[in-house]
Amino acid sequence: MEKIIKGKAYVLGNNIDTDQIIPAEHLVYSLTDPEESKKYGHFALSSVPPAQAGLPHGNISFIKGDNYQSEFNIVIGGSNFGCGSSREHAPFALQIAGVQAIIAESYARIFFRNCVDGGFLLPYETPAKLYDQIKTGDELELNVHDNILKDLTTLKIFNLRPLGDILPIIEAGDIFKYARQSGMIA
Amino acid sequence: MSMTITEKILAKSSGRKVVQPGENIWLNVDVLMTHDVCGPPTIAIWKREFGKDAKIWDKSKLVIFPDHYIFTKNQQANRNVDILRQFAGEYGINNYYDVGTERYKGVCHIALAEEGYNVPGTVLFGTDSHTCTSGAFGMFSTGVGNTDAAFILGTGKIWEKVPESLKFTFNGQLPPYLTAKDLILQVLGDITTDGGTYCALEFDGEGVFSLPIDERMTLTNMAIEGGAMNGIIAADAITEDYVKERTNKPYEIFHSDSDAKYKKKFSYDVTKMEPHVAKPHSPDNLDTVRNVQGTKLTKCYIGSCTGGKLSDYKAAAKIIFGNKVKVPTFIVPASTQVAKQLDTETISGVSLRQIFENAGAEVAQSSCAACLGGPSDTIGRATDNETVISTTNRNFPGRMGSKKSSVYLASPLTVAASSLTGVITDPRDFL
Numbered sequence: 001m002e003k004i005i006k007g008k009a010y011v012l013g014n015n016i017d018t019d020q021i022i023p024a025e026h027l028v029y030s031l032t033d034p035e036e037s038k039k040y041g042h043f044a045l046s047s048v049p050p051a052q053a054g055l056p057h058g059n060i061s062f063i064k065g066d067n068y069q070s071e072f073n074i075v076i077g078g079s080n081f082g083c084g085s086s087r088e089h090a091p092f093a094l095q096i097a098g099v100q101a102i103i104a105e106s107y108a109r110i111f112f113r114n115c116v117d118g119g120f121l122l123p124y125e126t127p128a129k130l131y132d133q134i135k136t137g138d139e140l141e142l143n144v145h146d147n148i149l150k151d152l153t154t155l156k157i158f159n160l161r162p163l164g165d166i167l168p169i170i171e172a173g174d175i176f177k178y179a180r181q182s183g184m185i186a
Numbered sequence: 187m188s189m190t191i192t193e194k195i196l197a198k199s200s201g202r203k204v205v206q207p208g209e210n211i212w213l214n215v216d217v218l219m220t221h222d223v224c225g226p227p228t229i230a231i232w233k234r235e236f237g238k239d240a241k242i243w244d245k246s247k248l249v250i251f252p253d254h255y256i257f258t259k260n261q262q263a264n265r266n267v268d269i270l271r272q273f274a275g276e277y278g279i280n281n282y283y284d285v286g287t288e289r290y291k292g293v294c295h296i297a298l299a300e301e302g303y304n305v306p307g308t309v310l311f312g313t314d315s316h317t318c319t320s321g322a323f324g325m326f327s328t329g330v331g332n333t334d335a336a337f338i339l340g341t342g343k344i345w346e347k348v349p350e351s352l353k354f355t356f357n358g359q360l361p362p363y364l365t366a367k368d369l370i371l372q373v374l375g376d377i378t379t380d381g382g383t384y385c386a387l388e389f390d391g392e393g394v395f396s397l398p399i400d401e402r403m404t405l406t407n408m409a410i411e412g413g414a415m416n417g418i419i420a421a422d423a424i425t426e427d428y429v430k431e432r433t434n435k436p437y438e439i440f441h442s443d444s445d446a447k448y449k450k451k452f453s454y455d456v457t458k459m460e461p462h463v464a465k466p467h468s469p470d471n472l473d474t475v476r477n478v479q480g481t482k483l484t485k486c487y488i489g490s491c492t493g494g495k496l497s498d499y500k501a502a503a504k505i506i507f508g509n510k511v512k513v514p515t516f517i518v519p520a521s522t523q524v525a526k527q528l529d530t531e532t533i534s535g536v537s538l539r540q541i542f543e544n545a546g547a548e549v550a551q552s553s554c555a556a557c558l559g560g561p562s563d564t565i566g567r568a569t570d571n572e573t574v575i576s577t578t579n580r581n582f583p584g585r586m587g588s589k590k591s592s593v594y595l596a597s598p599l600t601v602a603a604s605s606l607t608g609v610i611t612d613p614r615d616f617l
Contacts, residue, residue: 015468017582019558019582019584019585020584023589024558024559024560025560025562025587028223028255028263028265029262031332032227032230048583080379080380083379083380083413084582086224086314087224087331088332089227091331107383108380108383108413109384110329110331113334114330114334118331118333119333174333175334179337185340185341
């Protein structure tokens with residue numbers, strides 16, 4: 001696990017559901033074929049209503065043109081991020097698009113588990129409402145060791161909630177690696 | 187120590203005497219369910235992690251229902267069903283219900299009940315957020331992603347954080363203009379879409395236990411819309427009768443202790459409740475039907491695991507009988523068994539199917555269909571800037587297809603009344 005993650009912020013609001021993250025019509029592509037699975041990246045966050053896409057101004061596409069990777073690698077959200085369906089395609093799509101971490105006030109349970117147990121990306125929680133303090137495009141530095149987020153554009157510093165109980169799974173990489181390390185499976 | 191029904195079942199499954207909310211515990215899983223959208227990636231992860239000699243922990247406990255994208259020309263969707271078929275053949279999975287055969291069942295959550303996989307006191311995981319539906323049988327059931335499902339497939343175990351419980355007591359019996367959908371929409375309006383996050387929603391009271399089992403499943407089905415881990419209703423004689431007709435698996439009935447601890451308790455007098463809608467674009471955007479009546483519609487939809495059961499169609503048929511629909515109306519039975527019941531259930535000698543067809547509604551084949559949009563050739567899918575009223579469970583932006591469409595969620599009574607007028611209509615106007 002990288003201890004320092006640097007990159008650009010993509011800012012979203014509350015209740016970003018899995019249909020907005022990856023619309024159901026796209027759940028037909030292979031997740032194992034390296035070429036076909038790029039489609040998940042291409043359609044990541046494609047159903048976020050334009051006015052809410054890339055706050056505070058909105059109308060900023062997460063993915064430009066035919067790309068499957070985004071220029072933004074840290075997603076900022078509000079409360080209840082990832083609510084809705086159990087589709088693991090959602091954190092997968094964000095990972096393919098290049099997202100390394102999400103920082104939100106709270107998460108829906110299944111999305112959170114999927115991020116952690118599948119080792120797709122870091123789901124950090126923050127006590128603060130970041131979407132009114134960080135702008136899409138701000139340069140961020142996430143220190144996973146100290147649980148601190150720096151906005152290098154505005155020089156603001158935010159404390160994040162420690163990952164707690166699930167840190168051993170994150171440090172191991174995913175639930176299978178964790179289970180092997182702890183002797184649960186061969 | 188006093189415990190809730192959810193805590194008691196989780197204690198049993200983890201081999202402990204007592205569990206407390208917040209504890210992370212490892213559960214022994216009784217049934218793992220998957221379908222065509224999440225089955226193939228689950229199988230791929232299981233093979234990747236357990237290698238060529240990967241073994242299923244217990245074949246009799248794995249159940250596979252293709253149900254999401256079934257009646258489509260989309261090749262990638264059909265490829266997913268092919269993967270399931272091949273897997274079931276290769277590993278000898280008896281509980282596989284193939285498309286295009288007599289065994290095909292339709293939507294997994296309803297098929298789990300009909301085929302006897304819902305057993306009081308047990309623990310069921312599924313690769314679908316609406317797996318919480320099975321909680322109507324006094325069991326613990328919840329949705330997980332592909333990785334967790336692959337872990338279960340190989341080990342039969344999974345970790346879970348013991349949830350706090352919220353209790354909802356419905357007093358009185360439902361008046362004829364209300365269904366379970368009106369109750370759960372009220373709950374969601376009260377707790378919002380994250381008010382139940384990491385919690386169990388426990389439903390209790392005469393208003394619940396006077397309902398048939400398929401109506402109870404409407405309540406537990408939408409627990410996830412409040413962010414909950416599970417929804418649960420203790421088993422009673424109605425549950426036992428239903429279960430015994432379908433399986434001889436042993437079951438154990440648990441009840442919450444009278445002094446069990448709850449995060450919060452809610453109480454409702456159902457005789458005073460109103461028909462409700464969830465307005466676009468969230469299941470917690472509660473309003474009364476009266477407040478939005480007259481809203482112009484382009485489509486009506488009665489289907490899905492939460493709104494395409496026999497009770498839903500009996501309710502809708504009561505209003506539609508002898509009338510004509512004014513806007514395109516789609517009847518998509520959750521399961522093939524429900525589809526058969528449309529032929530055998532009658533009102534004044536006319537089958538429910540005839541009632542709907544005579545009214546000009548389209549009766550489709552059983553699957554998840556337009557509840558979640560699906561491929562572009564999915565029946566009933568919302569296109570362009572349509573305004574739809576639907577008995578389904580989600581109305582997030584783009585959920586039923588077009589990102590520009592607006593979806594109202596409502597009871598089958600309200601949707602049926604609205605289909606006859608072309609505008610959102612209170613069912614009391616027809617009852």
